[in-house]
Amino acid sequence: MTAHLEHTNFTVANVDATAEWMCDLFGWQIRWAGPSIDNGRSVHVGTKDHYLALYSPGNPHKATDNNYKTIGGLNHVGVVVDDIDAMEEKVKAAGFVPENHADYEPGKRFYFHDHDGIEYEVVAYS
Template sequence: MSAYVEHANITIKQLENTIHFLQTAIPEFEIRKQGQGDHYRWCHLGTENSYIALQEVVEREESNRTPYLDIGINHIGIVIDSVSETRARLIDAGYQENELGADHPWRKRIYFFDKDGIEWEFIEYLSDDPAQRNDYSL
């Protein structure tokens, strides 16, 4: 068996907002299970093979985190079938695109922010060859 990431667990502000964002981007993502802990609500959203574990934050005034400078997640990358279709769905739903991402012969990437300001990267690979998919020369 090859190792792979089964899930990532992130804390978000409101479950419904993040569920809506991810299901807009990736309609095949389903709620695997959700519930209520002692102090927070949670949800596992994804496919039968992998998922994003979402946990609502315990309310406080501010988070004091600057992406790419402070410790924490900068973005989460998810492989998708079509960058253009995903971009259209997210823009139609009013989500903000981050203009990161350089052209590459073997992949397309887009970056969007959800309502909590969490950045998500969506990648469409244009090759099945691992050497091309993982090319960092450009």
């Protein structure tokens, strides 16, 4: 039996605001929202098969180091799109700054950071 990734869970400052821009930008939906551990709140946002579990304890601590140099750090979240140019325009319209563009085999990609400093990779395969 082969396993597949169902979800990933990470901490953000405001789960509802983050879920809202994800729904607008990526066309996802909120699958569940409610109270969670440590008097926090969680929102599950994504598709029927895969989602991100967004969590906030209400008063999260800011990241203190470069995640790429921190064991257990979240480096980036990757999303696949059909039309990378259209998605880049949506990313800009949402107030994010696309950067680090690259064409590579087998596709194209760019990155952006959200309001919490989380990096997203957007990729379209040829």
